[in-house]
Amino acid sequence: MTALHWAGLLALAVIAGAVVPFQSAINANLGRGLGHPLWATLASLLVSIIVLLPVIIALRLPLPSLEFVSKAPLWMWAGGAFGVCFISLALMLLPKLGASGFIALAMAGQILASLLLDHFGLFGLVERQLTTPRVLGALLLMGGVALIQFSATPARALATTG
Structure with missing residues (x-):
């Protein structure tokens, strides 16, 4: 390719x-x-x-x-x-979660499920071992998910406090 x-x-x-x-x-x-x-x-x-x-x-x-x-x-x-x-x-x-919060959390679920699907080669997928770099990559993505979800302040709250 x-x-x-x-x-x-x-x-x-x-x-x-x-x-x-x-x-x-x-x-x-x-x-x-x-x-x-x-x-x-x-x-x-x-x-x-x-x-x-x-x-x-x-x-x-x-x-x-x-x-x-x-x-x-x-x-x-x-x-x-x-x-x-x-x-x-x-x-x-x-x-309730906002677009970025929902999508970040949905992506977290997709990453975790994908790692399992790949590791075990489920549903005819090629096996891709769960290696330290892959786990580290998933943890970094999860950290990003946490930052996206928990650092957001609703705009309405900003308008009333500022």
Whole structure:
């Protein structure tokens, strides 16, 4: 793989991460408007289907194998449940923790879970041992998460005290 290809992949990963706080903030507002975060979760997933189906059709993707669908282990279908969990928790927590606080804490959970997934090579991933540098990197990221979450002073509090 060329350096340019790697740079493109890294940029796409950053973009994937960058859309999450926008999605969460927009859906939190939608949840308030609809009366409950779970309605916004449902709306978000329905919009996902509405956006995705034309892309699948435009790309002329073949239908999935019914044989695979009928034989796939149950854990392979859990991604949708994890998506509902993330979207719903984001809708409930983002207004309370702020965008940076929620995303930092969510990232902390992602880092910890990712280290375990890699270390044990779960779900077909390549095993990547839990080494001292990887643990140190995770601890440094966790320190950053703590700084982001616990050093924030709400703007309204500043306005009333200053």
